[in-house]
Amino acid sequence: MVIYKKLSPFYNLALFYFIVSFLLRIVLFFHPITQSSFSILESLKIFSLGLISDFFVFIIASVFLWLYLIFISNSKYNKPSGYIILGFLAALFIYVASGKSILDEYGGALPRIVLIFIGIKMALFSLLLFLPTLRDEIRYWLFAFVMFLYVLLILQNGLSEYFFWNEFGVKYNFIAVNYLIYTNEVIGNIMQSYPVIPIFSGLFLVTGIVTYFILKGSKKYIDEIPTFNEKIKISGIYIVLFLISLVAIPAFAKTENSKNVFVNELQANGLYKFYLAFQNNKLDYFKFYKTLPSEKAYSLLKQQFPAISGENTHRIISSDSLENHKNVVLITIESYSAEFMKMYGNKQNITPFLDSLAQKSVQFTNLYAAGNRTVRGLEAVTLCLPPTAGESVVKREDNKNKFSTGSIFKDKGYNVKFMYGGDAFFDNMQDFYSGNGYEIIDKSSFTPEEITFSNVWGVCDEDMYNKAIKVMNTEAKENKPFFNHIMTVSNHRPFTYPNNKIDIPGDIKSRDGGVKYTDYALRKFFAMASKQPWFKNTMFVIVADHCASSAGKTQLPLDKYRIPAFIYNTDLKPTKYNQLMSQIDLMPTLFGLLHFSYESKFFGQDVLKPDYKPRAFIATYQDLGLIKDNILTILSPKQQVRQFQLNLETKEGVAPEYQIDYNEKCMKTERTDLVNETISFYQTASDMLKKKKYQK
Structure with missing residues (x-):
């Protein structure tokens, strides 16, 4: 089989992602909140450079798909390797279930989540190991689930970007990151603000239909599992594209330099903007909050x-007493x-x-x-x-040499x-x-x-x-x-x-x-x-x-x-x-007590x-x-x-x-x-x- 056919899961999903991104840009382009007109050159820039950015972002985002696909094989279920792998998974499950693993130091739900993941992985591996006659059918449905999950995430992200634009008129920023932190409040707000059941019912229906057609064009990958040499070639192609993407994504982000903010926002890839929000840690007060001259x-x-x-807070604090240089x-x-x-x-x-x-x-x-x-x-x-809005100055890039x-x-x-x-x-x-x-x-x-x-x-x-x-x-x-x-x-x-x-x-x-x-x-x-x-x-x-x-x-x-x-x-x-006071007053008050x-x-x-x-x-x-x-x-x-x-x-x-x-x-x-x-x-x-x- 020609090698490009072995890449069918990647390019079929990529094509779907590009279609969703293109349609999303069209919708946002004509959205009422997008109060701007665009020249032909600006429009071309939005859709052409936006598509290229989407391509490289998809490469990065498909890393989990690549890892899943290259580990599909029959040889790992042979004796004794199959039993060794199952034994390792069982030992790992017992270790995490003991309540004394390193994960328990973190507390919360993390140990339980990891335990569930290992348990599912162990159960599925056992089925594939001990039921060889059903192995192909089980593998097909696992493959279908992975493709369904990717399609769902692509559609879910498209919807999220739309609703975020509908609220703020921009792609993801630190508010979106904040939404992940205040999960309870955000979910409650969504439940009260939107018709959740119809939206998600439609989302799952469309996901199922799209997954069906993508499976038709991609199932040959598991019908005729690539050989070891073919997996090396697939991995070589993917790794090269992955490394190029790491350089290309920030490079194309630098082209978002129009004086028209909407051009930059529409050109941008939402997922990369979300990543940048983690890095930049701040909200622009003057863009999002009420201001005065x-x-x-x-x-x-x-x-x-x-x-x-x-326009500053510089002033002289004077004491009429001798300074007291006590240790603090x-x-x-x-x-x-x-x-x-x-x-x-x-x-x-x-x-x-x-x-x-x-x-x-x-x-x-x-x-x-x-x-x-x-x-x-x-x-x-x-x-x-x-x-100030966004992340603390402590976590910002510009955090040095402060007063x-x-x-x-x-x-x-x-x-x-x-x-x-x-x-x-x-x-x-x-x-x-x-x-x-x-x-x-x-x-x-x-x-x-x-x-x-x-x-x-x-x-x-x-x-x-x-x-x-x-x-x-x-x-x-x-x-x-x-x-x-x-x-x-x-x-x-x-x-x-x-x-x-x-x-x-x-x-x-x-x-x-x-x-x-x-x-x-x-x-x-x-x-x-x-x-x-x-x-x-x-x-x-x-x-x-x-x-x-x-x-x-x-x-x-x-x-x-x-x-x-x-x-x-x-x-x-x-x-x-x-009297009422703020945490920011404590040290200036101490300086007063020291007569500084x-x-x-x-x-x-x-x-x-x-x-x-x-x-x-x-x-x-x-x-x-x-x-x-x-x-x-x-x-x-x-x-x-x-x-x-x-x-x-x-x-x-x-x-x-x-x-x-x-x-x-x-x-x-x-x-x-x-x-x-x-x-x-x-x-x-x-x-x-x-x-x-x-x-x-």
């Missing part, structure tokens, strides 16, 4: 910072909600040490996390600016370090902190003797604190103050930690256990630190990175953003600060100053919120603005300053001043990052 936005910002001038240890605690603490109403006594330490500290009882992921918390305490808390300390002669018990490459922390002048201490810095317990996230908090004490003892001998930012890891799924430390065993994997062990490790850290000569000369700043959960009944549920925060030093008088004078670009403010105006920022990847005057204002893509009146729902037995539950009632009458103020904050922060005005 730049002059007005900065004019409103000046009302918050009277000392600024022009900032501890950001993983997933630590206010509701875990006794003062906020928790009755389980899972944070006894932090409950007691808070009473000896400067407490900030009404503080809100900027976001719902670790990188947002790190961004908030490091850069002290509102959470940061670390740069302030460096200017004051401090040693500056970021300490993390896991691999700092995770979430781009290594790139971000090293790019902003921090020295990194992470798991790779530990000797084997320094690690008593670790899981997938890194060493346990006790090991991290033991290491931190060693590092700080060394630093204290250098006659320079130190600033060390420690990020904890133990209060994270799978919630495993050393046994026999607390009354909740570490192998139970419970959230309460993770919280209680985190508290226990902090108590041990403070017990060790209190014996060191540098202890009394050190300010300890303790704050959560974000809450344990962000899901709620509303877009931005306030109770899911309330976090504990306090500053401890033996010389500080224990007090409570009960410095040039600032921070959006965060010293909340202890008399001119501070209470407000807080909370956000997801796409919803940007401002809390002020008991009103929550939310900016969303498509220039949407919503406002909610916040009504406190009092919890019995909890002091007023620790109440965290609010009913969010949608407002019918807009508070325009708060809308403009919200826009001002987020627009100017986005503008400064985009124009590189937030550099050191």
Whole structure:
């Protein structure tokens, strides 16, 4: 048989993919939201270069089809190879089913998914091994299923691109990536917004019909399975095209350079745009959110910072007291909600040490996390600016040489370090902190003797604190103050930690256990630190990175953003600060307590100053919120603005300053001043990052 006939599964699917992509471009070309006219040259560019891009993207996307096809054979079912392969699959199944595999360290549904996959693979292999007379028929239906799945995915992607364009007028961007993260909300929205049953019924019907015709033209591949030499030729052709595609796809993406945005979007391949969304991690505020004229936005910002001038936040912070260069240890605690603490109403006594330490500290009882992921918390305490749309600055390409808390300390002669018990490459922390002048201490810095317990996230908090004490003892001998930012890891799924430390065993994997062990490790850290000569000369700043959960009944549920925060030093008088504040205000407030004078670009403010105006920022990847005057204002893509009146729902037995539950009632009458103020904050922060005005 001629070799091209052996490639029939590829080119039949490719032809179908090109037809779907072409029809999709036609539909989007004439869609009402595509408010543009195109010249003949622009039209040719859209359809010709778009088709070429589709070809190369299909090559990459068909890698799983290639792997499936080249492993189709009869020889692997011969004795003894067939029994060896089946034995290996059975052993792998038992290993994963034991509950002690490496997959169980990740928790969640991953072990179950892998177990199901291996189980199905083992069952199908057994059928093909022990029922040789039915092997051809079983293989045909497996082949049909694979082709059905590819056809379904092609059609599903076409529909998704259409609905996404219908919403936003662009191909996939970071909002599409975000949709994968907030699966429950997205599925609920789809169920309520579209006639799902008719759509999917039609989708499966069309998929079945198309698969039938593709099978007719492709089944010769399994009727006459290619020889080993033919598979080598097929693989050679595919690998060459695959490598060319890796170069060609980004090259053709660079031709999307028209001044007409719709030309670029229609020419682009949606799947590649989706991939780029993962890489770029940001939403263009000015394209998707409500804006003000730049002059007005900065004019409103000046009302918050009277000392600024022009389109920036640069100002001089002056103190009338002598600067106090105490050491500073900032501890950001993983997933630590206010509701875990006794003062906020928790009755389980899972944070006894932090409950007691808070009473000896400067407490900030009404503080809100900027976001719902670790990188947002790190961004908030490091850069002290509102959470801009899309991914955190920590994970963006342009994340270096920013104006940061670390740069302030460096200017004051401090040693500056970021300490993390896991691999700092995770979430781009290594790139971000090293790019902003921090020295990194992470798991790779530990000797084997320094690690008593670790899981997938890194060493346990006790090991991290033991290491931190060693590092700080060394630093204290250098006659320079130190600033060390420690990020904890133990209060994270799978919630495993050393046994026999607390009354909740570490192998139970419970959230309460993770919280209680985190508290226990902090108590041990403070017990060790209190014996060191540098202890009394050190300010300890303790704050959560974000809450344990962000899901709620509303877009931005306030109770899911309330976090504990306090500053401890033996010389500080224990007090409570009960005014509304943001996570981005914590470090500027610390600088005030140290009487630092410095040039600032921070959006965060010293909340202890008399001119501070209470407000807080909370956000997801796409919803940007401002809390002020008991009103929550939310900016969303498509220039949407919503406002909610916040009504406190009092919890019995909890002091007023620790109440965290609010009913969010949608407002019918807009508070325009708060809308403009919200826009001002987020627009100017986005503008400064985009124009590189937030550099050191």
